[in-house]
Amino acid sequence: MALVYRGPASLPGCPEAVAALLANPALSFDVHYVGPKEELKLTPATLSMAAIYAQPGGGELKRAYRRLRKQSPLIQEYVRSGGRYLGFCLGGYLAGATPGFKLLPGDADQHISSHASTVRTGRDTTVSVTWRGHPRTLYFQDGPYFILDENAQNADVLATYPNGTVAALVAPFGRGAVGVAGPHPEATAEWYQVEGLTNPDGIRADLGVDLVHTLMRCAG
Template identity: 30%
Template sequence: ISQWFPPPFTPPSSLSNLQYGSSLCPEQNFRKTALIFLRKRCDEAESACSEDIGRMLQSDGWSVKYCGIGEIEKNLVLSEVQLYVQPGGNMDVDKLFRKLTDSDIASIRNFVSCGGRYLGICLGAYLTGPKCLNLTEKSSPYSSKKGKYKPLLSEVIFENQTRLIYTEEPPELGTQQDIPGKLKILSRYTKDQTVQILIRKYNNGRVCLMGGHPEAMENWGNKHAKVVDKMAWDIGCKTVRQLCDDNFVL
């Protein structure tokens, strides 16, 4: 695996007083290690999604490492990694799924089934659907909303506060009534009250689906990302803490 560790960033003030909850294992090096998928370093959009998630997690004390296609099996080891992150990107979800190897797919499913955590952001949320990784029960909401293909600043409710988050062709997660199974909704879009972030069980593990990009930074090169530069990092970090906390009740 080729590893790249982004330079440290000073965490936003909204993160400074947070306390990390209990986790799968008390050992620091286990509960604070994330494996982030990075398909192509030469693709600026792909690398920005992955590496800026890494920066966001590092600001909250996580160690991060990266892997590509065909590298997941040897790196996604439950005794060493607690969190697997499937970020957004500019590839069609079906095309990405076809590029993953059989061992990649089996390793992700087995990791989560045995107690690991999966964070799917935008494209990574699409990938959990029944025709791909099948980490969610069969249901209809995992398709994008028509007319949301352009970058947008979306207004969401998170922790009873109205916030802005960067979105670009986000998955439509529907309402709680649309989604079968036991789950917890952490954030909704203010416009139509549909789900923006949810956490649900998958056997012994948990899966988080996130429509927006809390990791967005000004280096993404558009006016919307510049507005929210690192401002939503606390949304991402707080969500990950709840995802990885065994005491967080669904």
């Protein structure tokens, strides 16, 4: 089972895109939404049934964390005990520490404010990344980059932005693992159409699938 958060710390369309990725035939998770207005609530019993918990994109970090702060110890314990946390954009920020769930071997920060970033707008756009040595274009909306501690030797960096900062990674946390992406490899064709954007590489799920496969293989 995969749980996808859907509630006030997300925006319409973001949980649904993550759910569609996890239900992709290459992954084939049994996907359920979890949240304050969903049938399943974010509780220890609910998380105990899940192989993966996904935190989708959404709005502003501090506001989202205020809504999820009480669940932070619960999410930490779930991952520490062997669960898998998957975060996209806001979900990547929330995996960090300032503020966040403190799951990363380091922290997350705003990519558009990083040195020599090729994207300087907070509007929806695309970003170039190097994913496992290959150039790709991904949907992007003010996502994070990830700062690794010096002793983060077990972190698997999957992708970097053009300025060399980390765009996607997987790392162990306790007996579980965390996988995060600053851009949106889960973005659907509808996202691009609504914003009038194009992707020269095509709109494919392969990078999102790679992130999830790597996360599930990571041993804490």
